[in-house]
Amino acid sequence: MPPTLALKSPCKVNLLLNILGRRPDGFHELETIMHPVALYDDLEFERTGEGVKLTCSDRTLPVDSGNLVHRATTAFLTAAGLSVGIRIHLEKRIPLAAGLGGGSGNAATTLLGLNELFDHPLSADRLSAIASSLGSDIPFFLQTGPALATGRGEIISPLPEFPAMRGSVFVLVHPGFGISTPWSYQNLARFPAALNGQPGRAAKLVTRLQATDLPAAGAEFYNSLEAPALEKFPLLVLFQEFFRGEGAPATLMSGSGSTTFALATDQAHAEGMMERFRSHFGGQYWLTSVPV
Ligand code: C5P
Numbered sequence: 001m002p003p004t005l006a007l008k009s010p011c012k013v014n015l016l017l018n019i020l021g022r023r024p025d026g027f028h029e030l031e032t033i034m035h036p037v038a039l040y041d042d043l044e045f046e047r048t049g050e051g052v053k054l055t056c057s058d059r060t061l062p063v064d065s066g067n068l069v070h071r072a073t074t075a076f077l078t079a080a081g082l083s084v085g086i087r088i089h090l091e092k093r094i095p096l097a098a099g100l101g102g103g104s105g106n107a108a109t110t111l112l113g114l115n116e117l118f119d120h121p122l123s124a125d126r127l128s129a130i131a132s133s134l135g136s137d138i139p140f141f142l143q144t145g146p147a148l149a150t151g152r153g154e155i156i157s158p159l160p161e162f163p164a165m166r167g168s169v170f171v172l173v174h175p176g177f178g179i180s181t182p183w184s185y186q187n188l189a190r191f192p193a194a195l196n197g198q199p200g201r202a203a204k205l206v207t208r209l210q211a212t213d214l215p216a217a218g219a220e221f222y223n224s225l226e227a228p229a230l231e232k233f234p235l236l237v238l239f240q241e242f243f244r245g246e247g248a249p250a251t252l253m254s255g256s257g258s259t260t261f262a263l264a265t266d267q268a269h270a271e272g273m274m275e276r277f278r279s280h281f282g283g284q285y286w287l288t289s290v291p292v
Contacts, residue, residue: 003047008040009109011100012140013170013254014262016205018197019188019224027136027152028185028195030224031158031202034101034137035146037170039290041106042091043069045113049085051267052077058092068107068134072109075130076114080121086114095286097178099255110140110193120271128156137255142168164211164217165292170268171243171262172254173277174286175235184256192197194227217262218250229257236260242280262264 012034021028050074054063065071069090077083088110094102111127122130124142131138132154139154140147148157188195201222206218230237236253243251243262247269251262264270270289277287 005113006132007045007109007113008143009043009045009094009105011037011094011102011105012137013037013100013172013259014251015250015252016202017201017208017223017225017255018199018201019195021084021196022189023128028188029151030149030153031199032149032153033146033202033205034140034149035161035162035165035292036144037100037172037290039094039100039288041094041102041170042089043106043109043113043149044089044091045110045117046087047117048087051085053085053087055088056090056092057072058096060092061090061096062140064110068103068138069110072107072110072130072138073114075134076111076122077120078128080114080118081129082118082121095174095259097180097252098174098259099179099257100143100172100259101255104135104137105141105228107131107134107138109272112142125135140223144194148206149266154173160210163212164209164214165263166212167266168214168249169264169267170290170292171248171264171270171273171277172259172286172288172290173239173261174259175233175239176285177189177233179229179257179260184225184228187232188225192225194224197224202247214263215249216267219267221250221252223252223254225256226253229253233258238279242277243273248273258259258283264289 016033136153205220239260248262
């Protein structure tokens, strides 16, 4: 059993986030299509010392039970019946409160990492149950491909890679402020049409993504949570208008925001868009491209 392990912790964008109404438990029923993004935080695990000791490159993040990595570790050790010392270091690169699921990915990667470090005491079903108890987006990150997520986001149906997106490139821009997920959901109440979407958008988009016409698929990208976010932050509308003007076949806010993503048809298209983005909006925004 190796005493240390280093893993990359990915993020995601939502190509679709269709909210279907508020549930009696306070969460929202939804259908979402999530796509992994090869942009990573780093996690290092070591069996040593006593208790759970977490360190993080970002001093603004808590390193106690306020951090999902810490919570995932405690939940794992309890479920596996282990009382051992663990040290974990989290090197953050993915922006926070960005709609990219960085923290959710960290929690899932922690569950997978500890299960590997301790020679797989927990089954895949057990890990999924712990993941969904920690957060709605976390089960998605226990697998590696695109997926349809339903329920409150925790019921995962893996999907094959999408032919329509083959060869394309994600361009991601973070506006420098975060948007809190609870704020987004609470403010959705003011937009009844967005709050009570009709199911079926996901099936339609999956059909389009399985063909090869990217603009036809891009026309079906949709996010209910844009309603409150774009009203409060008009800069995000300007970002999308810019990307559309640059010929991006799709652009959308990811998750509860604040990241906007666009698809570029290839790397040269992505680089041209980013260069013109910087000369149009200035260089202060976090802007990056990642091949799909
Ligand atoms: O599950 P998670 O902890 O990520 O959810 C954070 C918050 O987002 C919840 O407390 C809830 O306010 C909101 N949420 C929701 N419906 C979902 C997912 C999240 O209302 N399906």
